[in-house]
Amino acid sequence: MNRIPIEPFFAAWRREARALLRQQIEPTQIEWVELEGDRLDAGQETLRPAAVGAADVTATAATSATPAATAPPAIPRELLVRLKAAACYRAPDRWAFLYRILWRWTHGERQAIALDDPDGAQLAQRIESVDHESEDLVALTLFRRRDPSMGPPEFVGWYEPHHDLLERAAAYFGKRMGDSTWMLATPQGAAFWNGMLLRIGRPATEDSTHALHALAASAMTGEAITSEPTEALWLAYYASAFNAEPAPVPLRYWRMPAAGPPLPARLARERSRLGAQRAAVTVPERPPVEYSAVTPPLREPTGPLATCRRCALWRNAKQAVAGAGPDRAALMVVGEQPGEDENQHGEPLTGPAGQLLDTVLARAGLERSALYLTYAVKHYKWETLDQQRIHRTPAPREVEACQYWLERELAQVAPRVVVTLGATALKALTGAHVNLSEYLGQTIARDGRLIVPTWHPSYALRTADTRLREDIVATIVSAFRRAVELTGPETRR
Ligand code: SF4
Incomplete structure (x- = not known):
């Protein structure tokens, strides 16, 4: 049995496979052993010279097993493309599987890649899975x-x-994002792009792996990466990928053209889905908010809330949006966070969701001017999708940080009843992870006030199905009617 250590990359497998084919070593005589990963530690070896190391080991193993080497067989490009796609499919047997197919094909068994062959069917299924996930990855x-x-x-x-789609994704984003510098991390490795050169590495140590997970976790929750150790480590990785002494053979290091290919179909579908959702409810037209990805956010200090740094959301927002309404309102409405319009204009609930709220209030017989409107989180949290800004749900730690401001408003306004719009607002008022749908139609007594949970109007705006949308709006109207009953006549029109 020949034990073949291999870097988990197609290029490495291909070199090994060609050497093994030359030696006429049968698939059953090989045990493929995946190596753990490349070193990423800053100041040390930037990226592991995997190809040379692995090839040396293989050559030794293969040569000692079978001395009679033959000319390497020609492999058609179409077959290589398919094998390369299937190599992304993470399975314990992936290198052995690919070699079995290659062996069969080069030994005259062309049905090895046919759909009615067990190996061929498996190959097609793996390629399909990889293609599907690639589309998701690009879109999401x-x-x-x-x-x-x-x-x-x-x-x-x-x-x-x-x-294992990092390399594939990195190549795509290298083209799409042109001159912008970026770092793309996964739990298994990271890609670094400085506008011209792309490098890919894998964590080799527990610290590196831990840093990758920490980076992913902090990014997933929207926490800005600032001067924390995780960021320092990653910035060091980034710098070392381009500035360190070159490794003997820098694997995974290449140039990319700046211009990108057209958007793949999945991203186009995602865009049109979002467009359809936005168009689902007719709201008064407003000119689109101008936004430049390179314009730094405006942060004019206008008071304590405006200079709040309790969480990182201030970094990417134009301004904090304070609550507005009577000093002593009997009814307070708490939304999740400002949207694009509110971020620009500084007034709560003035965008499309706020306009739908006005319709709801009218149906419930309520006067907006009698209510105090505010948010659980005062800064707008967003992300870019195809150069458009779209809303992102605040992370629990952001809701918790901003609770300071909400508590002050609750103490100041002292409402008898609070209507919470959406799960984030309900969580901010109750301090618990709750399933909003379980509380619809209920009234929660807490801290001397009554909480009436309901959907956020933006949920209705995002719902394309007309009947479902109307149901959602009706649910919100009925919550406000109940709030009116609980507060008394002073909020009525
Ligand atoms: S979201 Fe709230 S806690 Fe975070 S910075 Fe803004 S005001 Fe402060």
Whole structure:
């Protein structure tokens, strides 16, 4: 039995496979052993010279097993493309599986890649899985822009793929994102792009792996990466990927053209889905809010809330949006967070969701001017999708940080009844992880006030189905009617 250590990359497998074919070593005589990963530690070896190391080991093993080497067989490009796609499929037997197919094909068994062959069917299924996940990855990968004053990379992205798609994704984003510098992390490795060169590495130590997970976790919850050890480590990785002494053979290091291919179909579908959702409810037209991805946010200090730094959301928002309404309102409405309009204009619930709220209030017989309107989180949290800003749900730690301001408003306004719009607002008022749908139609007594939970109007705006949308709006109307009954006549029109 020949034990073949291999880097988990197609290029490495291909070199090994060619050597093994030359030696006429049968699949049953090989045990493929995946190596753990490349070193990423800053100041040390930037990226592991895997190809040379692995090839040396293989050559030794193969040569000692079978001395009679033959000319390497020609492999058609179409077959290589399919094998390369299937190599992304994460399975314990993936290198053995690919070699078995290659062996059969080069030994005249062309049905090895046919759909009615067990191996051929398995190959097709693996390629299909990888293709599907690649589409998802391109459409759904999140890139967060860092404060430009903190230096490169400008964008940090992350995802957790089921398969080994980092290289594929990095190549795609290298083309799509042009000159922007970025770092794309996964739990298994990271890609670094400085506008011209792409490098990919895998964590080799527990610390590196831990840092990758920490980066992904902080990014997933929207916490800005600032001067924490995780960021320092990752920025060091980023710098070392381009500045360190070159490794003997820098694997996974290449140039990319700046211009990108057209958007894949999945992203186009995602965009049109979002467009359809936005168009689902007719709201008064407003000119689109101008936004430039390179314009730093405005942060004019206008008071204590405006200079709040209790969480990182202030970094990417234009301003904090304070609550508004009578000093002593009997009824308070708490939404989740400002949207694009509110972020620009500084008034709560004035965007499309606020306009739908006005319709709801009218149906419930309520006067907006009698209510105190505010948010659980005062800064707008967003991300970019195809150069458009879209809302992101605040992380629990952001809701918790902003509770300070909400508590002050509750103490000042002292409402008898609070209507919470959406799960985030309900959580902010109850301090617990709750399933909103379980509380619809109920009234919660807490801290001397009554809480009436309901959907957020933006949920109705996002719902394309007309009947479902109307049901959601009716539920919100009925919550406000109940709130009116609980507060008394002073809130009525
Ligand atoms: S979201 Fe709230 S806690 Fe976070 S910075 Fe803004 S005001 Fe402060």
